[in-house]
Amino acid sequence: MTETGSEWWRTAVIYQIYPRSFVDSDGDGVGDLRGALSRIDHLADLGIDAVWFSPFMPSPQKDAGYDVSDYRDIDPIFGTLDDFDAFLAAAHERGIRVIVDLVPNHTSDQHAWFQEALAAEPGSPERERYIFADGKGKKGNRPPNNWPSFFGGSAWTRVTNEDGTPGQWYLHLFDSSQPDLNWQNPVVKEEFRSILRFWLDRGVDGFRIDVAHGLVKDPELPDHIIAKKGAMGGLGNEAPYLAQPGVHEIYRDWRKLLEEYDGDRALCAEAWLPTLEQVALWVRPDEMHQAFNMSYLGTPWKAPRIREVIDHSLEVFGSVGAPSTWVLSNHDVIRHPSRLTLPPSKQHSGVGPESRYQPKPEREGPVGRAATTVMLGLPGSAYLFQGEELGLPEVINISREQRRDPRFLRTDGKDVGRDGCRVPLPWSADGATFGFNDTDQSWLPIPEEWGSYARDEQADDPSSTLSLYRELLRLRREYNLGQGSLEWIKGVENNVVAYRNGDVIVVANLGARPVVPPAGKVIARSGELGIDGSLPKDHAIWIEATD
Incomplete structure (x- = not known):
């Protein structure tokens, strides 16, 4: 592992494990910690720096573990504390840090x-x-x-x-089974300080904080006056239940607590806010270390928009001395190969078999690979969502009876929900569940065609998405891109994203016509180049700079 004082979180590539869908060791249809441990060498081979576990604490599972009934244990469906300790030790032996999900805004109603x-x-x-x-x-x-x-x-x-x-x-800002805690109460604050110490004492390297902007509410409980149509409104600082000033006191206290431990333990904020300037308030030097760049995640596959959000991100996060934390996919959004082929206005809602707008299968692979090639060349930290290294698309055809997301259930299907990005991973081309387990049980159905995405089908194929991810991560580390700086390449077409980071030039073609990239040695590419060396639509490359 990197030595204490390295501030590893500034440049780390962190892999999200959604445990119920990663690997199932006991065949009950739900992934678990022993299953995750069985694939630890996949993570090491991929070349990541850390793992973030989505919730695995005891829970009635009304919201896939984000309804916690006990913050100091492991839910039996995922295993035991001994299983977690075994994974933690194995990860640390391989130089992989471990971050756990903490849900402080609310508990389960069974707590x-x-x-x-x-x-x-x-x-x-x-x-x-x-x-x-x-x-x-x-x-x-x-x-x-x-x-x-x-x-x-x-x-x-x-x-x-x-x-x-x-x-x-x-x-309850979420499901009725998830009552919100009162963070004005010192008893609540002290309880979570104790919970943080419980996991830090076990050796975890940090926490991803769920709904980090939601803990403090206006104690007067005023009505939310919705801004008029066309104005900034809805879920920003003006909502009396989000982004209240008191949250910063909480995170300053947590930062001091983490600094009592060696190893640069880190806090990462999930804060869905309208502007990057607001998000940057969560990562000032005495608060959290990272905050997911949701503005980048929400940017459509349009070159001018991508250039704009990258510039803005580097400026805003840099102004408070924090890294930009890039992300394209997670357990709450449509997987990015599918999402980025939808019209921009349709990328923020779920997609199901009856949705009017559907992803374009012929573009999902190229767009997903190119978008990742652009992201992993950027300075700062990055998060990957399990399965994206296999090129998995969103699963659309899940029946009403098979869906589990409370967003779907509470709206009677008006909100399709997030099940499509949470389907269990395919590890082998054979078997009823493609290596997710040794039975035919799976908490969400796995598409029959997913055998072609299986890890064992891709592992030895140099043209596979898995090989691309491994190569990008290897080169990112070799060229020290996480600690680099960005300089835009001038004179390119408007539909091209082209920048230089240290000794690497990254070029992506988002336009309809092939483009000629700068001269130089191509060290990574998201797909085949043209016979004349041109870069086709929805393709990206890394070039070794010559000066």
Whole structure:
């Protein structure tokens, strides 16, 4: 592993494991930690620097583990603490750091604290750990305010008293099974300091913080006045339940706590905010180390837009001394090979068999590979989502009966949800589940055609997507691109993205016509070049600079 003081998080390539869909060791249809351990050498061979585990803590699994009932253990469906310790040790032996997902905005309604709150009286210490409020109207039969749930409907649910009468309402920005914690309460703050220490003492290298912008709410619980159409509004700082100033005090405290430990432990913020300037507030020198660059993730496959967001990102994050943390795919969005072939206005919602706009299969492979080739050449840190190294597209044809996402269930299918990017990985070309396990069980159906994407089909093929990822990561490290700087190549067509980072020139053609790249030795390419050496549409290359 990199030595203490290296600030490894500034340049690291971090691989997200969505554990229920990675590898299933016991055949129950759900991936687990022992399965992940069995593929540790795949991760080492790929050339990543760290792993981020999506939630594996005890949970009723109403929201795939983002509804935590115990923050200091492993859910039995994923294994045990011993299994986690074994993975951690094996990763560290291979120079791979391990980041775990922490969900501090809300708990499961099955968490002991919430069960105690339901049994307690209004105004009690037990209820003060959450956000309970009386309803509006003479009988309190209307929610305390108009705040919406991100999963559809109201963000408030009314409880029933022991005598059967209607009681107070509790806040849940997500599913009703995910009550929001009250971060004005010192008891909540101290509990999470203890939780952080529990995992740091085990040796984890950092935390990805779920809904990092949502912990603190306006204590007056005012209605959310939605901005008029055409104005900036909806989910930004103006929402009284997001991006409140008090969150920064929490993360300054956590930063000090992490600095008590050796090894440069890191915090990464999931903060969906309208502007990069707002996101940069989370990564000032005394707060978090990284924040996902959701603006980059949300940028369509248009050269001017990509150039603009790269420039803006480097300027804004650089102004606070933080790296830009690039990302194209994760467990919440359409996989980028599919997403980037959709119209720009349709890239932020799910896609299912009945969706009007569908990805273009003939472009998914080229676009996905080219987009990654552009991203991994950029200075800073980068996140990869499991399976993208295999070129996996979004799974569209999942029936209503097979879907599991609460966004789909709470909206009666109006929101297609995120199941399409969460389908288990194919490891071998044969078998009912393509090596995900040794049975025919899978919590989401795996498409029959996915045998062609299997790792064993790609491992020895120099033209495969897996080989491309391995080569890009090897060269990224060899040329020290994470610590580099960006200089745009002048004189290129408007539909071309071309920049230099150190000794590497990156060129991508997003236009319809082939383009002639700069002269030089091609050290990586996302696909075949033209006979004349030209760069076709939806292709990208790395060239070794000659000076």
